[in-house]
Amino acid sequence: MKTDMNVLLSDNELEVCSKKAAIGRGFDFAHAERLGRWIVTLVHTPLVKGSVANLLLATLNQHHIQPGSFTPALSDAPPADGAEICTLLCANSSLAQYTAAIDLLMIEPERPVQLSAMSYPLLLLAEILIRADYQGGNFVIRIPEGNLNLQIESQMKSNEISISFSLPLAETKLVLSQPCYSVIVEISSLDKNLTHQETVNFYHATALGKKNHIDQAIWSRVVDSIKLTMVPESDESRIAGAGAGLTDND
Amino acid sequence: MTTLQLSNNAIIDQPRITAGKTLVANQCNFGKDNPEPKSVVSLMRDPDTIMTLPYLGCSFPTRLSFMHTLLRRLNRENWQLSQDQWVMDDQGYGHAVYHVRKDDTLLSLVAFTQPLPDELRSDRVIAQAWDAAFVLFEGNPTTEDIERLRHNAPKQEAGRFTKKELVLSRANKSVRFFADTVDRLAQGLQPDLEKVQTIGYFMRTTAVYGNGKFGIADRDNVLKIPLISGAFAAEMLLVYLIRGFTHDLVEHIAFRRSPETAVKLAPEIKRHIGIGNSTGLGMAPFLATHPILLHHWISARETALARVCAIESVTSIGWQRFIITTKQAQQHVNEWAVADEIQSKRIELLKLDIQRLLEWLDNTKNATATQPWKALMDFASNQKSDFSIESIELTAALLINHYPELVDDLTQRMQADVYAELDPRQSAASLAEDLKNHYRWALQRDYSQQEELSQFWYVSESKAEPRVGNRYEETGAELEMRMRFGEEAIMLNQALAEFLAEKPNASVGHFLLKSPLQRAAVLRLQTVAQFPYAEIRDNLVQQSMRPIDLLRCKLSFFGASKFDPKSDRWTRITLYQGAPLRTEIACSETCPDWNFPALNTENK
Structure with missing residues (x-):
């Protein structure tokens, strides 16, 4: 596996x-x-400039997997007929639960959904973007009863929207809102595993404008993570596992 | 020749199908948007039967296969194929460039050859050097490009490439046939026909990489070039050009060795020399991990067969032409000789069944029956006929090939550049119903039995390639790949039952809020419900599972023939055997049918 520096x-x-x-x-x-x-979606969206990949690859941390404590508890009760629609609150959840909560935007468009305290909101943003069309500066999600426009409140310049990150990342707040619905995404804390040096590398890659450009430190972490899925082989398994000999001079 | 011991597990009987089961499952949803008339859809074969490993492992190429589709297109659109550079020494080491051109579109094959010690010649992915390396390049490579590729292409996985490179490949010589043919051509003799028949290629590719591997162009870039936008079309184009390159290379060395006596390959023999390929486990999980694509391939084939079976009557000429085609296939099968014990038995059964097929075709009563081709498939599939699966699938392929005008448009349905998306709006009860309809094969199994789980798929650390291990004898099962789809369905079934007991009217979205980790299984089930040929309806980790069945299915869609299994895990095949030569593509009015090529027929 390639481990050279600055792989494009x-x-x-x-x-x-x-x-x-x-x-x-x-x-x-x-x-x-x-x-x-x-990650590929974010690399190709005009919403995000720079090497998103570097940031996202650095977020491969297991705290996305296990749910935190719910505050308040995630509620999935469908609204009763005539009753006031309750907001689905999802905080400190696992990525799987966040994704499931976003699904409700598709099936219960009348229900406000509030998601918060996610460690890397760009992941959630990507989930939204995958479901959306980019039209004239807005992201439009198709839902059965109509369209939901998500407008980014921060910076919008004609057809180009950018999110600017500042150090520390913990100060960054991204809010996607619409009159009746809200999706609140907050960066709750700086990833403790993202070292200062890696953060600087991210900005360096941004300046180069090479979105698929991965610097060595983060790429090495990706490679190490991939290796966790692989089984070391013995000489015996190298032969038996593939079922072939080692030379083919016939 | 590599010798291998076959395990007892690998020797399985040819399963026989149950009468009446092969044709049609009306309960299947073949897609809301399926444009086929009901009379055709009603004749499509049941996924519960044909999506099993024994059936997939008996697949034959058809005119829908990617190689055939590509060559028809090259011919129809009048593409010009030519040699542009040939920089080779007397031993045939150096580089060459070939062009494929039409209007403003230019693609190039860049080929490199190098000396290779015998001890380093291995078809396995663990090899680190090869006789030849190839790149399909967009445009005309500059001198700088060629030098860059000269340093990277021979390294293959260890090299680094750019999006100018569309496909990357390498090949090893079929040493004895290559050398023997050079000797004979140099002496003014044509190749040994027995070797042509039994080997059939000068080189065999051992990997063909596309879609962004090692920095080459992503599929999105390839899609912009219409000629190669179809499934695996870029890879098939590269392999076709390599085949022509090997012909040129052999002739070049013979000429340099003896300019006064050397002769070129006779066209009818050259046409029968394809390009070999060794394929192993690396390719096997592809069908399981690309369910929508698999559906489109199988669905196109099954739609083609159903269209033919729906034909009400056939002319006498059409009937006689089919008999001739069947005899051509018979000759092809007679020339199909392999060392593998299982495949040899299959070929022997196939020979017997083809003879019975010809006897059935000789009966004029059958020729005048209503829907005669359906009657033929019924005959082949009927339990009383006792045809092997190999024979049933050969019959299907022959029928598909017999009606170009009826089936060729289906090649446009064989791509799937889309992702499956989960639909949270579906009711959980409906999802549970889908599960029972499409995963009957899984729900009937008892996964507590040791033999149901005795194998596991994993990725090896040394080459990052898929492998198969024995769960009870080898370590690493905790890292197995996701291939236990039947078991997943059972667990999903259980979770759904518990959920529906509490919330019978809830949606899939609410089910996933409760069980978010079932998302992958739900998505797969929704995919299979929409695309019924998407799932291999068999246990991919059971003791009797033979990875080679998966390989053969995929390779048949490429257009491979003469499957030559070397174990239950890897096979050699021949590609483009019998296909028109590079110089013939643009000259012919129509692309000749080269299915089931047979040397003896060609030489008549």
Whole structure:
């Protein structure tokens, strides 16, 4: 596996490696696969500038997997006829629960959904983007009863929207809102595993404008994560596992 | 030749199908948007039967296969194929460039050859050097490009590439046939026909990489080039160009060795020399991990067969032409000789069944029956006929090939550049119903039995390639790949039952809030419910599972023939045997049918 510095990856490599690394870090299969797509989606969206991949690959941490304590508890009770619709609150949840909560946007468009305290909101943003069309500066999600427009409140310049990160990342807050619905995504804390040096590398890659450009430190972490999915081979298994000899001079 | 011991587990009987089961499952949803008339859809074969490993492992190429589709397109659109550079020494080491051109589109094959000590020649993925390396390049490579590729292409996985490179491959010589043919051509003789028949290629590719591997172009880039936008079309184009390159290479060395006496390959023999390929476990999980694509491939084939079976009557000429085609296939099978014990037995059964097929076709009563081709498939599939599965599938392939005008449009349905998306709006009760309909095969199994789980798929650390291990004898099962889809269905079934007991009217979205980790299983089930040929309806970790069945299915869609299994885990095949030559593609008015090529027929 390639471990050279500053590898410029194809989209497919980015997607597949992200997925494998996520599996290595213990993500369930559905979300590992999703993570690969999220990263490629973010790389190609005009919403995000710079090497998103570097940031996201650095987020392969297991705290996405296990749910935290719910505050308040995630509620999935469907609204009773005539009753006031309750907001679905999902906080400190696992990625799988966040994704399931976003699904409710599709099936209960009348129900406000509030998601918060997610460690890396860009992951969630990608989940939204996958379901959305980018139209004239807005992201439009198709839902059965109509369209839901998600407008980014922060910076919007005609057809180009950018999110600017500032150090420390913990100060960044991204709010996606719409009059009747709200999806609140907050960066709750700086990933403790993202070292200062790696953060600087992220900005360096941003300046280069090479979105698929992965610096060595983070790429090595990805490779290490992928290796967690692999089985070391003995000489015997190298032969038996593939069922062939070692030379072919016929 | 590599010698291998076959395990007892690998020797399985040819399963026989139950009468009346092969044709049609009306309960199957073949897609809301299926444009086929009901009379055709009603004749499509049941996924519970044909999506099993024994059936998939008996697949034959058809005119829908990607190689055939590609060559028809090259011919129809009048693409020009030519040699552009040939920089080779007397021993045939150096580089060459070939062009494929039409209007403003230019694709190039860049080929490199190098000396290779025998001890390093291995078809396995663990090899680190090969006789030849190839790149399919977008545009005309500059000198700088060629030098860059000269340093990277021979390294293959260890090299680094750019999006100018569309496909990457390597090949090893079929040493004895290559050397023997060079000797004979140099002496003014044509190749030994027995070797042509039994080997059939000068080189065999051992890997063909596309879709962004090692930095080459992503599939999105390839899709922009219409000629190669179909499934695996870019890879098939590269392999076709390699085949022509091997012909040129052999002739070149013979000429340099003896310019005064050397002759070129006779066209009818050259046409029968394809390109070999060794394929192992690396390719096997592909069908399980690309369910929508698998559906589109199988669905196209089954739709083609159903269209043919729906034909009400056939002319006498059409009937006689089919008999001729069947005899051609018979000759092809007679020339199909392998060392593998299981495949040899299958071929012997196939020979007997083809003879019975010809006897059935000789009966004029059958020719004048209503829906005669359906009657033929019924005859082949009927338990009383006792045809092997190999014979049933050969019959299906022959019928599909017999009606180009009826089936060729289906090649446009064989791509799937889409992701499956989960639908949270479906009712959980409906999902449970789908599960019972599409995973009957799984729900009937008892996974507590040791033999149901005795194998596991894993990725090896040394080459990052899929492998199969014995769960009870080897370590690493805790890292197995996701291939236990039947068991997943059982667990989902249980979770759904518990959920529905409390919330019978709830949606899939609410089910996933309760059980978020079932998302992958739910998505797969929804996919299979929409695309019924998407799932291999068999246990991929059971003791009797033979990975080679998966390989053969996939390779048949490429257009491979003469399957030559070397164990239950890898096979050699021949590609483009009998296909028109590079120089013939643009010259012919129509692309000749080269299914089931037979040397003896060609030489008549």
